[in-house]
Amino acid sequence: EVQLVESGGGFVQPGGSLRLSCAASGFSFSSYAMSWVRQAPGKGLEWVSNIGHSGSSTYFADSVKGRFTISRDNSRTTLYLQMNSLRAEDTALYYCARGPYCTSSTCYPFDSWGQGTLVTVSS
Amino acid sequence: EIVMTQSPATLSVSPGERATLSCRASQSVGTNLAWYQQKPGQGPRLLIYGVSTRATGIPARFSGSGSGTEFTLTISSLQPEDFAVYYCQQNDDWPPITFGQGTRLEVK
Secondary structure, eight states, rough: OOOEEEEEOEEOOOOEEEEEEEEEESSSSSSEEEEEEEETTOOOOOEEEETTTSSSOOEEOOOTTTTHHHHHHHHOOOEEEEEOOOOOGGGGGEEEEEEEEESOOEOOOOOOOOOOOOEEEEE | OEEEEEOSEEEETTTTTTEEEEESSOOOOTOOEEEEEEESOOEEEEETTTTTETTTTOOOOOEEEEEEEEEEEEESSOOOGHHHHGEEOOSSSSSSOEEEOOEEEEEO
16 A cells, blocks of 8 residues: 655744655555645645656655755665745645556546645744 | 646536636647645645546546646546545646646536
8 A cells, every 4th residue: 555654844934954854665656756745724735746766866846846845765665855935825734645657558637645744924 | 838728627526526727828739748646744646647537446436537728537436535636737748737727626
């Protein structure tokens, strides 16, 4: 069974930093691209960042580009999101999700999700 | 950026009836269109990918259809556990990967 468990959320002042982690199990982590998706309180889903299976390719939403860094440790089957220069508008539940990825025949979106870790940015 | 627009924002349907949710893309997304279900306090769950393929374990009452820029999620006979928020999402042309704003399916 695929499991994704996020951690590292908390309360931080504007301008501060946090590092989120996502511990993955139940699948061959190093074979899959991974993403972070966030959800502000009472709002919809917003894609934040994606990293390729080897870590060599990364992508970011414009809203976080230059402030957030995504990385992974395939030996530890863990995904990370380093968040710097945090703003009030970064307050959200941050989900780790597997994908999107393609096989030889089919492309898949986010096919497994964690339960999320809450980040609150406030003075 | 491809903008995804869902309608209606809220849909009120009685249990046992059919629900039809719509999603429109600002440009063609080919077959890279997915639907998710989210219940309170839970992470999203993948229902449909590739426009019409049900994800593992998803009941047959859920079906997806459409092409190009217009897509539909149909729930043929609503069960109590189906009342939730539903999101469409495209990963045809990214970054960014974009979601619709969601449709809340509530009990009539």
